[in-house]
Amino acid sequence: MNSFWLLIAIPLASAAILLLLGRWADRWGHWLGVLSVGVAFGLAVSYFVQLRGLPADDRSAEIDLFPFLHVGSLQVDFGLLFDPLSAVFVLLITGVGFLIHVYAVGYMAHDPKRRTFFAYFNLFVAAMLLLVLGNNYVMLYFGWEGVGLASYLLISFWYTRNSAATAGKKAFLMNRVGDAGLAIAIFIMFATLGTVDYSGVAEGVARLSSGVTLAIGLLLLIGACGKSGQFPLQAWLPDAMEGPTPVSALIHAATMVTAGVYLIARSNPIFNANPTAQAFVVAIGAITLVMGAIIGCAKDDIKRVLAWSTVSQIGYMFLGVGLGGGAYALALIHLLAHGFFKAGLFLGAGSVMHGMRDQVDIRRFGGLWKYMKITWATFGLAWLAIIGLPPLSGYYSKEPIIAAAFDRPGWTGWLYGGAALLGAALTAFYMTRLFVLTFHGPKRWTEEIEHPHESPPIMTVPLILLAFGSVGAGYLLSTSVPDWLTPVFEGAHEGEGAHHLSHAAVTWLSIVVTVLGALLAWALFRRGTALVEQPAGALVRAARRNLYGDAFNETVFEKPGLYLTRALVYFDNKGLDGLVNGLAALVGGGSSRLGRTQTGFVRSYALSMLGGALLVAVAFLVVRLG
């Protein structure tokens, strides 16, 4: 079990081989990439089984590979931790990652840079595993930046397309905001606790004042928001769909964007210690889940609808980890279940695009169920899962979060419970709209498409496997995960629970709103939709423009930033350069003037020495007498 560093090393080595060998690896490089993740998955399963074999109290393995940063009193080792929480993440990353790698072999078959793609993909897997396997915050940050790099490289993988290059930059810059928050949180931990190990922080958090825990909590939250596309740093995630679809599925739906949830779950001692910080997490989650759902209703690009749906679903997870107590496990169940059905949705969308010559506009689909039956069936199952219809997996993972939100004491219980319920209704609406417009109703294809085709088996087999996950994962997870994760969250205290509504009532309510939302969308869109954007009311216009999130960023951050940089450039050119050049001129002038004393005559040199000697002697006397 102590060899679990191999999980990181194998994909990393594969990435290095693919990048270093260059064109020599073109013919077989993608298979190496698939193989490395497959081996990692096999290892992950065996480590998982070993971990299960241990008694519940010491289910964790820790190794320190080598000293990483030893500066003064800052002692950080390259240490890894394999415990129940990281184990489930490792299984998700390698398992879903493996399926998506297989799928990508088919999806990227015609891309001349397929080898590079797999190198970056492997790099991502290695970095993501480092993120979840580190035993301290610096390792987490290392992996955090690694996945950020891989995400940037893959979003702008087709960098010759202007929109892809811009999206990559946007993702990178907005992530920097979050990363800065995470970094400062780590600095504060070190300054106040003297350690950045998870165990050290968990022990020391009781010594901290509430102000410090609030600061650390909020800074961690900023970091989590950046990586997970949560309000107010959500704008980059939908644009990230410019990358190849497997990237959207693996990085921007199933794994990387859930790193924020992992961060908060891992930092549960800090959040448990400060209810205010938890309240912020809940609020962010609620705002984002409603916001993402509203915007998702107004989008016509199949991948962007799914992207906003990701934003919204991660909002549920944030809601869960913010609620604390037993809801940590609920959030993680949703995270894992979501990993399966969202990956299935994205890969299904990729399969549709593959058959439709990269068309992404759902207004130009319709009636596809006859032509791509496997994609239709698997996408349909994932659709039913995400809207939370029993007995598919989304029901088991989402409904408990809604119930937990209602259990929050006071008016906030009604508020957050209501928001979660509204989100569920909206999710049902926009996902049904997406499904119906894509696969049913009249054909609205562009002229050049005559006969859409189903994707090859290398793409459909992963789809089928993921569909099994969409169906069964929720129930299995909801019965096993809470017990499994108990050692990780044992410090979490259970809230007293207000029980505004009985659990049964919440269950029925959520099923009813889901069905209503779905039926409404079915009724509205079963005959298709207009091919161009229609005039609409204020809310729809706002939703089409991402609820003005981009406009807000532009006016509040970009414009003043531009003015500031212009002013600084002006000041630099006129003021600082003037000063610098003036000083340089002063030194230069002084130099040539002083240089004239260097006459070359030995008599004047001797005179200078004599003068110097007199000066030194007089100076001694002055000092002595003075």
Add this chain to the structure above:
Amino acid sequence: MTTAVDVLAQELQIRLPALDYLAMGPMLVLFGGACLGVLVEAFATRRSRPFLQFWLSLIALVAALVTVVRAANNSPQAFTADTAIAVDGPALFLQGTVIVLGMVALLLMGERRIDKGGPFVARASVPVGGEADRRQARESGSTEVFPLTLFALGGMTLFVAANDLLTMFVALEVFSLPLYLLCALARRRRLISQEAALKYFLLGAFASAFFVFGTALLYGFAGTLRLGGIHTAALGSTANPLLLFGGIALIAVALLFKVAAVPFHVWTPDVYQGAPTPVTAFMAACTKAAAIGALLRVLYVALDRVRWDIEPVIGAVAILTMLVGAVLAVTQTDIKRLLAYSSIANAGYLLVGALAFSREGVSSSLFYLAAYGFTVVAAFAVVALVRDEDGEATHLRRWAGLGRRSPVVAGLFTFLLLAFAGIPLTSGFTSKFAVFSAALGTSGQWQVAMVIAGVVTSMVLAFPYLRVVVMMWLSEPVENGPMVANAGTLTWTALWVGAFATLVLGVYPAPVLDLAHKAAEFLQ
């Protein structure tokens, strides 16, 4: 009557002090090697001399280094020759430093492939410009340089160990006179070389006179020439303190002259430019180490009780040295003069370390001397390599675009210039950091002022260094520009050793810093 005669005879009887030959080993080996070199010069054939002299000198240096190491291991703290010579940590460290740097410089002197016949003139007595001069230009260079170098090195090893003022004066003369001669021996541009030698000699004699006069005053004050005696007398003596401070001032002038501190630096650019480049490298590395070593001993052994009176004066000299050296370096157009002014500024940095008056001050200065010595020898090795048909191409304009023609040499020189500029990962950074932090560790106001001046002048100095870098890499190559000479292994070895030491002392300085720290205690 007989009793009186007996008394007189007893008085006149010379009592030889006990001599610890092991402790004096380095000096004995070097002087012995030098004398042997003179014999070789007299008896060996002209053709065999270059080979014999070079290897004799190198073996003598190796043997001297071995004796230094043995002395350091056996009896690190002892007076010998009564109390004339102190064999203590700083003395042994500096002797080792001077000998190793001397070896590297010796490689440059022995190089005979760059210029056919070596960098030295065949017969220095032939007047410049005549038919005889043209004839001798084709002959093999003179080999007196090797014994002369050994004499100079012997004098330096004595100078850093001298524990009384008279021994110190003798050592000063023993290592200065050969240097004057060496300066005059350039094969090319002989007039400027002879002019440099004459200037150096006249001004050096002038400075020596200051030293002797200062010695007389201090003897008048303390009644002894021993440094320890002056230390005792500084607070206990009832003599007129004018004698003490007059004596300190005059001795300081002489030592600061050798160190090349402002305003006693005026000889430096002319001599560095005129002297044969291997000799310049030798002076820049070894003379500086010896002179700073003696200055440290005088300051820490004899004058530590009057440090409060010394700090303002020598501190002002240090600040002035850094400022003038840095500012004048800015407008230099000749690479050797540029390095000369850089050497002046570095003398200022060394004074900053010396004036810390703490163990860290000594150890940082010792480390600085070793680090700077390697860098400067390597830099002059590059100067010796870059040539056109008239010999070394020292005008900076000629160096434009060198990076394109000779990337290895230009790259090495860039690295050395970055070291001079004190960029991290070079020894220039670690050594400057060491002296500045030693000075700040004392936290007197003069130390703070010196460090501020040091940082400001480091920034000013970065300009001339980087200008050379820019010229080498970014300027268009000049027509018929200089080529890197087809040098033998000797020069390349010296260059690589210097550059390698600059890198190692910048990346992993701890062993040498530890060694310097262990050595940094003077025997009182």
